[in-house]
Amino acid sequence: MFVDRLQRLGANTIQTVAGLGRATLMLMGAVFGKPDVRKGFPLLIKQLYVVGVLSLLIIVVSGLFIGMVLGLQGYTVLVKFGAEGMLGPLVALSLLRELGPVVTALLFAGRAGSALTAEIGLMKATEQISSMEMMAVDPLRRIIAPRFWAGVISMPLLAVVFTAVGILGGHLVGVDWLGVDAGSYWSAMQANVDLYQDVFNGIIKSIVFAFVVMAIALHKGFDAVPTSEGIAKATTETVVTASLAVLAFDFVLTALMFGG
Amino acid sequence: MERILSDLMVDIQNLTFSRGERLIYDGMSMQVKRGQVTAIMGPSGIGKTTLLKLIGGQLKPERGDILYQGRSIPKMSRAELYQTRKSMSMLFQSGALFSEMTVFDNVAFPIREHTKLPETLIRTMVLMKLEAVGLRGARDLMPSELSGGMARRAALARAIALDPELIMYDEPFAGQDPISMGIVVKLIRELNNALGLTSIVVSHDVPEVMSIADYVYVVAEKHVIGEGTPEQLRQHASPLVQQFLKGEADGAVPFHFKAAPYADELMELL
């Protein structure tokens, strides 16, 4: 009984480590593979469109709503202390440091990550990847690498857009609706937000999240069992694993950046 | 067997391969001669596709060797393998056209990847290949807009885009209506003759294979159980070969999956 459990633990560990190893190898192949600018660049642009531009709408809408909610919630608390002038920094700092990068990464995992897993899983199921290999074209370079880099480029851009829209959303509710002074909204924000400490750290966070989400999404797709159940399972796993990984990495990064 | 080395395109020697716990090939050997259509037949699920992937170097055998034009595929480095694959080509069962590109771009794909030819020349080449399979008019369609038979013909055009020396067909007749089947049979034979290709056809469609193959291997139970020209095979002594060729339900390959005696199992319930 106990030995059985132990054995299962061992088997799971080996499986996990092997999976991580495969993911790392794949990532290495995709990232450090010799890039071919002439053929690679159009592919990158196409993927930037699929991964980045098509995610823009959901990012803008969510950013606006989250900023508005922050403005409303922050106001009701701050007004009790007569400190509604601090609404600007509250909205800006929560978005810049946490919500911008994290929520963008979660939405990105749900929208682009799952789509990538399904797409690559389907390519595998319909033998497109195999046939590319047989045509002596490396699928890591041709399929994985452009998607990976498009994700890594898109995510910080989307996070920045999300944050900016969120701050405007907070302005919309706090200033235009609830009557916080516009001048103090912006000036208190400027007094409390630091370009390096807050803005750049937020962007660094979102670059790290991009690596994590893309690595998970592409690996799950590439490793998917090429059947319809296998792809469905891989897609779900992408969203779950990527979201958890983002939250875990967020804690580590927050501790490193703001904890000390 | 006294064959001249250069006469052999693919030489499989004592191939042993297993997938997980399941042994698929146990010391199997076969030869594919240059310029011929060699067919590999056998019941479903004996790993015929696996064999093509072994020849293509996508899988590695446990024991034995696979020689392609005298050079060992499993022992090649990755770069050598990729170089070698440029001279072979494979037609997958589903066609495996890239779903994001038009038919034209699909056929142009290997040319664009491996050559630096100007776009006008690529256009000419692609149109020639599409003309050969009769799909010149469908060049701007997406793969999802093609019927199964058309998709396979488009994939065939892509497979011959770089004029390979060896072309491997994975179940080219499966799931085709009689007309498309006839077209594919005609194309395989014609391409083989016109382009001087060597073809390997993996299939379980007996009449079609018998009509185009120069040499046939029947594979079952991890071994080659019969080989020869279609004529020789029809005269083959093995009951297994005869059962397969005639499509009989019961015989050397039993109708029933391996099970405990029927009566015993019925009694257990009582």
Added chain:
Amino acid sequence: MNTRKIEIAVGCFVAIAIGAFLILALKVANTGFAGSGETYTLYADFENIGGLKTRSPIKVGGVVVGRVASIELDKTFYTPRVRLEISKQYDNFPETSSVVILTSGLLGEQYLGIQPGFIDETVHILQDGDVIEDTRSAMVLEELIGQFLFNRN
């Protein structure tokens, strides 16, 4: 969708992102004097800096003229020494000026206030690296309360 449309869309996407970044960098964050214009350095010794922090603003009559660059403890007298980074624009504070640690509002953050002093022929203008002698430390709430109670008695 043809290539041109895709390229235009991607271009718009990148432009929007750059625009958003500029909003964050210029309108939201306090780029302050970090990169904008040249600064010169002054020093001031305090007895107690209270809650003053690196990058706290330095104000004259409420106008920000610089930032606290660093705070160190003097090893001989064990008093904090503050390094002030002040914009070159405001380079004529006389040596009679005084520095005070002030608090914005009751619970707000602390900042440095410079009170410009008088000027006559004997008074020098503070140069890069000079020390402001006249300083007043931060008000510490506990000390204030202590004083209040002491005076009552």
